[in-house]
Amino acid sequence: MTEPSDDTADDRAERVPGAAGEAAERPSALRTAFVLCAVLVAATQLVFITAAAMPPNRASEALRPATSYQNPFFTQNWRLFAPSPISSDRSILFQAAYEVDGELVTTDWVDWTDVELGAVRQHVIGGRAGYVTNKFHSSLAGRHRALSDEQRRAVDVVDPVATPSWEEVEQRVTGAGADPSQRLRAQRWLTYEGSVIALGTVVVQARHRDVELVAVRYRLRTQAVTPYADRRLPRDEREAARPAPVERTSGWRAALPPTGAELDAVERFDRRHR
Amino acid sequence: MRQLLEPATTWLMEAKHARRGLAVTRIVLGLIVWTQLLVNLPDRHYTWGDGTAWSEPIRSLDAWPSFLGAFVAADGRLFDLLYLATIASGFLLMLGWHTRTMTAATLLLWLSMYTTNPFVGSGGDAVLRMVLLYLCFTESGAFWSLDARRGRPTPRLPEWFGTTLHNLAVVLIIHQVVIVYVASALWKVQSPVWLDGTAVYFPLQVEAYSPWRDLLHPITSAEPIVLAATWVSVAIQLMFPVLLLYRPLRAIALVMITGMHLSIGLAMGIMYFSLVMIAVDMMLVSDVTWRRIEHEVRRRVGRDRWNDGDERLVRSATEPVRGD
Numbered sequence: 374m375t376e377p378s379d380d381t382a383d384d385r386a387e388r389v390p391g392a393a394g395e396a397a398e399r400p401s402a403l404r405t406a407f408v409l410c411a412v413l414v415a416a417t418q419l420v421f422i423t424a425a426a427m428p429p430n431r432a433s434e435a436l437r438p439a440t441s442y443q444n445p446f447f448t449q450n451w452r453l454f455a456p457s458p459i460s461s462d463r464s465i466l467f468q469a470a471y472e473v474d475g476e477l478v479t480t481d482w483v484d485w486t487d488v489e490l491g492a493v494r495q496h497v498i499g500g501r502a503g504y505v506t507n508k509f510h511s512s513l514a515g516r517h518r519a520l521s522d523e524q525r526r527a528v529d530v531v532d533p534v535a536t537p538s539w540e541e542v543e544q545r546v547t548g549a550g551a552d553p554s555q556r557l558r559a560q561r562w563l564t565y566e567g568s569v570i571a572l573g574t575v576v577v578q579a580r581h582r583d584v585e586l587v588a589v590r591y592r593l594r595t596q597a598v599t600p601y602a603d604r605r606l607p608r609d610e611r612e613a614a615r616p617a618p619v620e621r622t623s624g625w626r627a628a629l630p631p632t633g634a635e636l637d638a639v640e641r642f643d644r645r646h647r
Numbered sequence: 648m649r650q651l652l653e654p655a656t657t658w659l660m661e662a663k664h665a666r667r668g669l670a671v672t673r674i675v676l677g678l679i680v681w682t683q684l685l686v687n688l689p690d691r692h693y694t695w696g697d698g699t700a701w702s703e704p705i706r707s708l709d710a711w712p713s714f715l716g717a718f719v720a721a722d723g724r725l726f727d728l729l730y731l732a733t734i735a736s737g738f739l740l741m742l743g744w745h746t747r748t749m750t751a752a753t754l755l756l757w758l759s760m761y762t763t764n765p766f767v768g769s770g771g772d773a774v775l776r777m778v779l780l781y782l783c784f785t786e787s788g789a790f791w792s793l794d795a796r797r798g799r800p801t802p803r804l805p806e807w808f809g810t811t812l813h814n815l816a817v818v819l820i821i822h823q824v825v826i827v828y829v830a831s832a833l834w835k836v837q838s839p840v841w842l843d844g845t846a847v848y849f850p851l852q853v854e855a856y857s858p859w860r861d862l863l864h865p866i867t868s869a870e871p872i873v874l875a876a877t878w879v880s881v882a883i884q885l886m887f888p889v890l891l892l893y894r895p896l897r898a899i900a901l902v903m904i905t906g907m908h909l910s911i912g913l914a915m916g917i918m919y920f921s922l923v924m925i926a927v928d929m930m931l932v933s934d935v936t937w938r939r940i941e942h943e944v945r946r947r948v949g950r951d952r953w954n955d956g957d958e959r960l961v962r963s964a965t966e967p968v969r970g971d
Binding site: 404407408411412415418419422423426427428444445446447448449450451452454455456457458459460461462490492493494495496497498499500501502503504505506507508509512564565567568569571572574575598599601604605608629631632634635637638639641642645 | 692693698701769773805807815829847
């Protein structure tokens with residue numbers, strides 16, 4: 374990759390046939406106008422991409438309305454390891470309830486993140502599905518944090534028998550002393566809550582195909598890695614030195630039955646990586 | 648003013664730059680697309696197909712245009728056909744067959760698939776789609792492609808038109824890769840774990856990003872290694888645009904940043920993310936260097952063949968390479 378010679382040699386070699394002759398001619402108005410427009414568009418893109426990518430500052434804040442055209446195609450989010458790198462294991466687990474002789478029976482918890490990790494565990498080139506719930510975890514946690522205490526309490530249903538309908542959940546979370554901005558956050562939370570319950574329903578249903586699930590809940594688990602200071606300990610002691618996992622269990626929600634094709638796809642994935 | 652503008656105008660309109668570098672970028676990006684889809688073939692329905700129906704409410708929050716809805720609308724065999732079409736387009740992009748069309752087709756198909764699951768994408772996918780878009784305006788098939796073997800078609804538009812677009816796309820690609828590094832470094836320096844030199848340790852302990860489990864632990868827990876990897880990666884990213892300006896430093900920067908990506912990819916099991924960045928970095932290697940590499944490869948291959956008794960190939964290898 375070293376480059377001892379002058380770069381112009383490179384350019385001479387790649388010169389477009391006829392371009393030198395054209396350059397000697399007086400450029401036409403059409404050509405000048407086109408080049409100016411193209412340069413202007415490219416320069417605008419350079420400036421706006423730079424503004425959108427940089428950490429918050431006065432200039433990028435001022436340009437924010439103008440940079441909104443970049444989403445979603447040109448979204449500039451280069452923060453995989455920044456500002457702080459990922460430093461905890463994050464899991465999503467599911468549990469469901471179904472009816473037997475008029476009584477509700479709950480299933481065992483299914484650690485779905487553990488199943489997904491089967492696609493990447495000990496694989497230098499792993500499957501893309503290995504990180505789905507890993508990424509979903511932080512979005513869910515963020516949406517829940519955005520709710521007020523009152524909103525959280527309103528949807529915290531601990532008994533599957535008292536599982537509310539989705540309409541009731543919406544009424545409770547949007548009506549719990551919520552101002553317009555909180556209502557907006559509640560709607561966003563509801564969207565994510567619907568998705569995670571749909572995933573939980575299909576995951577548990579794939580393992581219990583012969584029952585009709587009526588309620589589902591999920592658990593977010595976060596456990597920080599071994600502290601840096603303890604990194605030289607033997608393996609077992611390093612594991613013991615990890616901080617205790619932090620868990621949050623959702624309220625019970627009405628199950629959202631999947632389609633047959635969705636159920637088959639999840640069941641095949643589960644069998645392959647379980 | 649005229650003295651300032653003239654070199655810029657000449658650079659922009661007289662010659663197409665970085666065509667060999669772009670060819671390498673095209674080849675590696677095509678390789679990434681089709682091999683990645685093959686790796687994910689058994690799990691394709693859970694990752695991008697019928698198994699993603701649960702994410703529909705979140706997917707609908709994104710503002711992707713409806714013409715990218717082919718994979719969302721497809722199920723069963725139609726999905727499989729689209730999946731195979733994406734593999735084929737990536738493969739043909741790598742070979743450089745009708746390169747511009749294949750670049751656009753790969754972009755369209757890849758993006759349509761990408762939008763089906765909001766939780767599968769990575770930073771590498773974002774760079775891939777942006778660079779594929781810019782590549783549509785370049786002559787990335789001018790070298791090391793089936794198009795190049797067939798010969799140069801007569802251009803339908805004036806030469807200056809294509810040259811200007813090509814060079815502006817080159818600028819935009821280089822700018823994008825520089826922004827990835829600089830922005831990432833500026834975010835990092837706000838965090839104490841990057842400043843105290845321990846940041847690299849943490850992701851390597853996370854189960855999702857430690858495919859080697861305890862095998863690498865003696866290395867990833869050694870303080871001098873962690874410290875050096877943390878600080879060098881931030882420094883090289885932050886200084887990347889400056890290092891590009893001076894040719895000897897550019898070579899050092901490219902070697903170091905490629906080493907960084909390979910280390911991340913191998914140690915954390917995110918090889919495709921790393922390969923995308925390496926692919927784009929390769930266009931920063933000058934065409935003179937690529938020509939030398941090509942010449943050297945031809946000479947070595949020719950010599951090996953000669954040892955086997957094929958003298959014709961030796962002769963062709965000593966002839967001037969295409970484009971000289």
